[in-house]
Amino acid sequence: MPKVKKKRxxxxxxxxxxxxxxxxxxxxxxxxxxxxxxxxxxQKFFIQRPKVTADTSKIPDRNIAIVKIAIRDTVDGVVVNDTTYNYELVNESDRQQVWASLEGLPEKMKAKPMLENISLDMLSTVIRNTRITNPRTMFAIDADRRVRYKWVWDAMEVMRKNRATIFNYVTEKKSGL
Amino acid sequence: MSGASGGLAAPVRVKRGKLSKRKKGKRVGFTLxxxxxxxxxxxxxxxxxxxTTMAAPQVMEMSIPPESVPIEVKENELLTLRLRNDGKLFWNMANDEPKPVSIKDVRKIAETENLRPEVLNKLITVFKVSEDAKYGEMIGVLDELNLAEIKISDVISQKKDSEGNPEKRKRRFTLAPLDTADVNLIKGL
Structure with a gap:
């Protein structure tokens, strides 16, 4: 009789x-x-940051305000393909205070973490109020590498007027060497 | 409860031999x-x-003077870089004729001009950017200038001041808009 193989x-x-x-x-x-x-x-837009050689300084997590200069294809659903200023304040408590201090800001913008599509005058006011609320706030310009330099220069002039003279350009590491 | 069941209970020694009635098989390993x-x-x-995003953004620090007050600079201590709206870059010392230069060579120029002994630690670099130039190109030039700083501050720190401390790098570069005179100067080059 053959052996019956046991099934495993x-x-x-x-x-x-x-x-x-x-x-x-x-x-x-x-x-x-x-x-x-x-x-x-x-955020509804994407910023192509300028590429530079590797640096060890990273963007801080706290006490930072970022002026974002982006090319936006649409603003509130309308096709514009234009450059806009946006303002982000990372510290939540500062943000509430600063946003509340802004006059003429639509109610629906006050709930948002980032002020979108603001004018240079508004940028100036918001930078001043940020510096009053938290003097330790550092400023950064996060601009798209394709925007005209004029937009960045105008933002820098606004910062200079509000005595935010030390700031950072947000960049990206160049790939390779 | 058997002695070998848990790690938390105090181990109960089971005497092997005549006293233990049941012979326990020794556990060699177990599968979980x-x-x-x-x-x-x-x-x-x-x-x-x-x-996770691997490429975390980094920052390039920049400081601008609080007010745009004109500063007196000696002509022979001035290196001017001009970035035109079409992305072309020009450089000149003092009142020389502007010469076109590619972004890659900016580092070499900045190093040689800054390290000339007669203007060492005195040279000011003015970077004039056209309003219509791309922001990315302007950052590219700043990056090269920053790279040149490594060698420049290294050479300067080897010199000692009157108290024997290494000298500090004083002046770096400033940004300025490209005005009409500048545009005319580099027109047709």
């Missing part, structure tokens, strides 16, 4: 090395993850 | 079903992998 019902794989590696990668990604700010996640 | 653990770990891993 289950088998065990040693998953320990797999788990080791997975945990290693998981911890790595967990610690390096940096989440978008509230304003960034709601 | 790790599948749920792996499931969850992979889920989290993929989540973090997809949400």
């Amino acid at each position: 019902l289950s088998f065990v794989i040693d998953m320990t090395p797999l788990v080791d590696i997975t945990f290693l990668l998981l911890t790595f990604f967990m610690f390096t993850a940096k989440f978008k700010t509230e304003a960034e996640s709601q | 079903d790790m599948t749920p653990l792996v499931d969850i770990t992979f889920l989290l891993l993929t989540f973090f992998m997809f949400t």
Whole structure:
């Protein structure tokens, strides 16, 4: 009588090395993850930052106000394809105070984390109020590399008038060497 | 409760031999079903992998004078860079004729001109940018000037001042708009 081969019902794989590696990668990604700010996640435009050689100075997480100069294809659903000024204040408590201090700001803009499509006059007021609210606030210009220099220069002039004379240009690391 | 079941309970020594009635098989190893653990770990891993942005933005610090007050500068201590609206770059010392230059060579020019012994630590670089030039090009030139600073401040810090401390780099560069006179100067070049 031939031997009846027993069918294997289950088998065990040693998953320990797999788990080791997975945990290693998981911890790595967990610690390096940096989440978008509230304003960034709601932002409807994308800024192509100018590329420069690698620098170790990273953009600070706190006490920073960012003037975003972006090329926007649409403003409130209307196709414009124009350059706009946007203003983001990272500290939430400062933001509430500054936004509340602005006169003539539409109510629906007050709830937003970023002031979108503002005029130079409004930019000037908001920078002044930011400096009054929190004098330690640092300023940064985050402009698209395709915009005309005039837009950046105007923003810099506004900052100069409000005595925010030290600021940062937000850039991106050039790939390769 | 058997002695070998948990790690938390104090180990009960089981005497092997005549006293123990039941002979226990020695546990060499044990298998734990790790599948749920792996499931969850992979889920989290993929989540973090997809949400992480690797290229974090960096910043380039810039400082501008509080008021646009004209500063007296000696002519031979002035290096002018002009960026025209079509992205072409020109440079000249003092009142020389502006010469076209590519962005890549800015670093070399800034280094040689700044390190000439008679103007060392005195030279001022004025960077005039046309309103219609692209912002990205202007940052490219600033980046090259920043790179040149490494060598310049290195040479300057090797010199000692009267108290024996290494000398500090004083002047760097300023930004200015390109006015009509400048536009005419580099027209047709």
